[in-house]
Amino acid sequence: MKSKLTNVEKHNYTGIYNRYIKRFFDFVISLVSLVVLIPIFAVVSIAIKLESKGPVIFKQQRIGKDGKVFNIYKFRSMCVGAENTGSGVYSGKGDTRVTKVGKFIRATSIDELPQLVNIIKGDMSFVGPRPPLTYHPWPIEEYSDEQLKMFLVRPGITGWAQVNGRKGVEWHKRIELNVWYVNNVSILLDCAIMIKTVAKVVTNADNENTEETVKQEEKTKEKV
Numbered sequence: 001m002k003s004k005l006t007n008v009e010k011h012n013y014t015g016i017y018n019r020y021i022k023r024f025f026d027f028v029i030s031l032v033s034l035v036v037l038i039p040i041f042a043v044v045s046i047a048i049k050l051e052s053k054g055p056v057i058f059k060q061q062r063i064g065k066d067g068k069v070f071n072i073y074k075f076r077s078m079c080v081g082a083e084n085t086g087s088g089v090y091s092g093k094g095d096t097r098v099t100k101v102g103k104f105i106r107a108t109s110i111d112e113l114p115q116l117v118n119i120i121k122g123d124m125s126f127v128g129p130r131p132p133l134t135y136h137p138w139p140i141e142e143y144s145d146e147q148l149k150m151f152l153v154r155p156g157i158t159g160w161a162q163v164n165g166r167k168g169v170e171w172h173k174r175i176e177l178n179v180w181y182v183n184n185v186s187i188l189l190d191c192a193i194m195i196k197t198v199a200k201v202v203t204n205a206d207n208e209n210t211e212e213t214v215k216q217e218e219k220t221k222e223k224v
Contacts, residue, residue: 017185017186017187018153018185021187022125022187022190023122023125026119026125026126026154027119027120029126030116030119030120030126031120033116034116034117034120037113037116040110040113041113041114044056044075044101044105044110044113045075047101048075048076048099048101048102051099051100051101052079052080052099052101053080054076054079054080055076055080056075056076057073057074057075057076057114058073058074058075058076058077058078059071059072059073060072060074060133061133061134062131062132062133062134062155063131063132063133063134063140063151063155064123064124064131064151064154064155065151065152065153065154065155066151066152067140067148067151069134070118070123070131072115072118072123072124072131073114073115073117073118074111074112074114074115075105075110075111075113075114076102077098077099077101077102077103077105077106077111078095078097078098078099078102079097079099082097107204108201108204109201112157115157119157122154123154123155124154124155124156124157125153125154125155125156125157126156126157126158126190126194127156127157127158127159127190127193127194128153128154128155128156128159128181129150129151129153129155129156129159129160129161129175129178129181129182130155130156130158130159130161130162130178131155137171143175146179147175147179149179149182149183150175150178150179150181150182152182153182153185158193158194158197159177159178159181159193160177160178160180160181160189160193161174161175161177161178161181162193162197162200163193163196163197163200164177165177166200
């Protein structure tokens with residue numbers, strides 16, 4: 001993958017804002033937020049432990065900047081071993097694998113708060129393409145050269161695809177939106193995405209998987 005990315009023009013991805021200013025604000029804001037949110041972390045952690053056995057934090061491998069695999073952190077919202085039962089990758093409305101506490105923290109996006117640690121570590125940013133699983137929608141070796149551009153920047157807690165359909169967007173379109181963001185990243189765009197994200201969270205809009213996540217006919221066309 002790295003050899004493919006070296007052939008991509010990186011003027012917009014290696015600029016001062018993306019390399020330094022954005023990283024500075026990400027680190028400072030996430031560190032302050034983590035300290036301020038300690039009471040919420042404590043309450044959520046206790047609630048998760050009281051309802052079901054298992055770890056409070058759910059770790060999952062995702063693909064990040066330059067194709068590097070990292071562990072993303074979330075508050076556990078499902079029963080232990082949920083990935084190996086039911087629908088596997090995604091949960092839909094009425095999924096019995098989701099706990100009562102999990103249903104609430106998903107609806108309010110509180111389950112994503114541990115990713116502040118990912119930001120401090122440098123794995124993620126507040127705004128960027130959401131990091132995909134290592135095996136879904138498909139292995140990184142199967143991404144086209146154009147689709148690989150989404151890995152030229154740090155993945156985000158929220159992103160352009162999240163404020164333009166979120167979970168209701170099929171993966172080919174989702175990646176297309178991610179690449180558009182990478183090609184147009186700026187401080188004004190990031191601010192706009194953060195504002196729209198707040199609106200999405202408050203209204204819990206587009207927070208269910210309502211579309212086919214991968215259209216097989218589109219994937220077939222790519223391979224031909």
